[in-house]
Amino acid sequence: MKFELEERELLDGLIATIAGLPEGQAWIGGREVAIGPRGRVDAIVEALVAGRPLQLIVEAKREAFPRDVRETIWQLRNYLAHLPDSDREIVPFFVARAISPGARDILREEGIGFYDLGGTLYIPAKQAFVYIDRPAPRKSSKIFDSVFQGQKARVVRAVFARRDAWLSVKQIAEETEVSPATASATLSEMERREWVDVEGAGPSKLRRLRSPRLLLDAWAEYIADQKPPKIERYYVPGADADGLAQRLDQACRHADAAYAVTSDAAAQAYAPYLSSISQVRCRIVPGPRQRDALETLQARPVSEGWNLGVIETRARGDITVGERLGGVCLAEPLQVYLDLLQGTGRSKEMAAHLRAERLEA
Template sequence: MEEPIAFDMLSELATSLTEAGGEITSEPRFEAKIGRSYVDFLLDARFSEAPFKLVVEAKKSAFPRDVREAIWQLKRYIAGMPSGNARVLPLLMADSISPGARALLREEKIGYFDRSGSLYLSADNLFVLIEKPALKRQARSLNSLFVGSRAQALHGVWTFKDQWFGVHELAERASVSPTTASQVLIELERREWVDSKGAGPSKERMLANPRALLDEWSSYIASLKPKSLRLYYMRMANIDEAIHEIDRICDETGIRYEISGLMAGQIHAPHLSKISQIHYRIDHGGENLLLNLGAKAVKEGWNLGIIDSDPRHDFLFRQRVNHVWVTDPLQTYLDLLQLDSGRSKELAEHLRLTKLAVPE
């Protein structure tokens, strides 16, 4: 990390240490070396009159792979330090630290501090944990994988499951550019969500940590506002006849659609005894479909909810199940998490356990 940035963050670190009952008692010593080992800087601090020496490695951003390198660097440096009266506190300081990286640091009892003001320290007779919400720009950086064409590529990675695949295979399956596919895979390697083998154009990856991927994606989805729906009422004898009638009309008129929400969850992993509302994404021509169905816009008492669709990203991974088109299990799970609907979260958990095979 560049020195001006480190100086700026040091001021923020001092503030957080003060909030936690500590204080910095020396000027930082930058690029401290012991033999061939080095860290970015050393800093003296005090907690409840007890002296501590902070051994700090600084990064611009930190994901699990970066953290493993930093942990190795810190431990190697500390092993060579002469004994002294002050207890040693290793610390990783970064502009942003991913959830997976934080968990790894806590597991190794390595302290961390980031730009949000979050602070973790662990030593004999000292434990500090201050967790603060990510700043907007931190959130944009950490969550960029889950937006737009990158999310499309990430979805494509999921579909390979336990198969090895290359950049161009991913680009083709997810309908993204090879550049986007490559950028996403590099980010996944930093998060340690994929294994890799080979090098250069023949390099391949395989999804290695689906749980971590799903945890962070679902956490991001849960932070968003509920999906906005256009609400309609249509006459139907029963819900099964309705979805097959919609399929027939769409097939005859060439309109792409996919069932989502509770009905899609029920199709993939039956769990609820009754569903009275259907969620759909409908491509161009949806207004004609609604006219053919005699659907009327309503504010309450609806049984047909239309989710706004983006033809660039939607419909790509839909599946034909029971003679209708439905969102695949992953998209169904993510949609259920974002629906403001009675039992959607319950069905999402059931779907995760049964079809995604990733426990909470």
């Protein structure tokens, strides 16, 4: 019953959006219409766009990721094969409360029209082409973005870090210290987005990252809409960036404080790009141990002229070390890349260089 109400809301929104087009009209021609020996399409919508008659063969879902729309495309193709000849152009069509960017790309490539509650409308008709591109509704955006937040993000990072390996739910749960339920749910989401290949079924099911590029593009798009994390700025006397990183390591070891250098300084260590670095950004485990490390460094809080930035960290699990180079603990390359994307100056150039050298290689 709830989905029937949502489906009606989607169809009403589609009809209203088409009505707002030049010489646009639309109305429901039928619901749950039988097509072929076993098919039943969710709705048929009759429409006029710029005076051109169209018939939309509509399938509906709540939210849509790439795997969802691939299944629906097959259904729509099957419906079209069983439709009689018509004097109107027939357009296979998909509606959902929200459609992920990857799913939108697939629908466009396959010539399938689509609409979501954010107001996005795509009608690939031969004589009445329409494309209105708008962001997904805020509530649904949270669903799409949840995989980049909290414990799910730790799972995604782990899959990326071991992108050449086939991984089980148990392995990922143990490595990331999340519950098997969280690991399973995250891997299932990655599967729906077609970020991973799948082997086996049930408890023995394994996944492996399919394409670093797809994951990096999606995470970069998410990061672009987020506020940069809070950073506390300090001045540490008598040290260039390399020397400061070494002293940071000594101070954190003395305080038994987990830490990881990130952003420009880490990118320069992983994939040298600039001639010099003047600042060090890092994460240090919050609490008394962080305070002890900063006291050992004689770090003085400042608003300008800083050379040490400590990025806000909520929990120990947020600090992940990729490699130890030159006696300094560096954040994982993926985390460094994401931090660079939120940086200033030449940070985005360094991000592109690091991605090419370490993340997509």
